[in-house]
Amino acid sequence: MAKWEMGFDLSALEALVNERATADPASSYTRQLLDSGVEKCAKKLGEEAVEAALAAVMDDREGLTKESADVLFHLLVVLKARGIPLADVYAELKSRQAQSGLAEKAARRG
Numbered sequence: 001m002a003k004w005e006m007g008f009d010l011s012a013l014e015a016l017v018n019e020r021a022t023a024d025p026a027s028s029y030t031r032q033l034l035d036s037g038v039e040k041c042a043k044k045l046g047e048e049a050v051e052a053a054l055a056a057v058m059d060d061r062e063g064l065t066k067e068s069a070d071v072l073f074h075l076l077v078v079l080k081a082r083g084i085p086l087a088d089v090y091a092e093l094k095s096r097q098a099q100s101g102l103a104e105k106a107a108r109r110g
């Protein structure tokens with residue numbers, strides 16, 4: 001069974017990004033993006049996030065779905081560029097499960 005037929009989640013996409021990070025630049029957008037530096041990767045992430053936000057405001061469901069996929073992919077590329085494993089992001093999210101977002105915000109305001 002091909003890898004993509006076994007289910008696809010962010011961890012699978014992270015593994016793909018890690019794999020493509022050392023691919024031939026001529027055949028890999030991921031490699032080209034990483035080679036262009038973290039600033040360019042971050043710029044693309046920002047652009048995709050703005051496009052997703054605009055699609056949400058416009059109630060463009062198909063656009064929002066596609067731009068969301070772009071955001072997630074480019075976020076993983078930025079994490080790779082800075083050497084942060086997705087597991088660290090999951091751990092951060094998990095640590096936040098202990099309290100509601102509103103309680104956390106109130107605690108920060110003191």
Ligand SMILES: N=c1c2ncn([C@@H]3O[C@H](COP(=O)(O)OP(=O)(O)OP(=O)(O)O)[C@@H](O)[C@H]3O)c2ncn1[C@@H]1O[C@H](COP(=O)(O)O)[C@@H](O)[C@H]1O
Nearest residue numbers: 016017020021023027028029030031044047069070073074
């Ligand atoms: N999920 C993605 C993915 N999402 C978006 N993109 C690329 O992200 C780019 C989005 O940029 P834009 O829409 O702004 O298009 P652009 O005009 O080409 O952008 P720029 O010229 O400004 O860089 C496009 O080239 C998309 O193809 C992705 N490229 C790769 N992946 C995954 O990564 C895997 C490996 O890809 P390669 O590294 O290319 O082999 C693929 O099989 C996919 O699973």
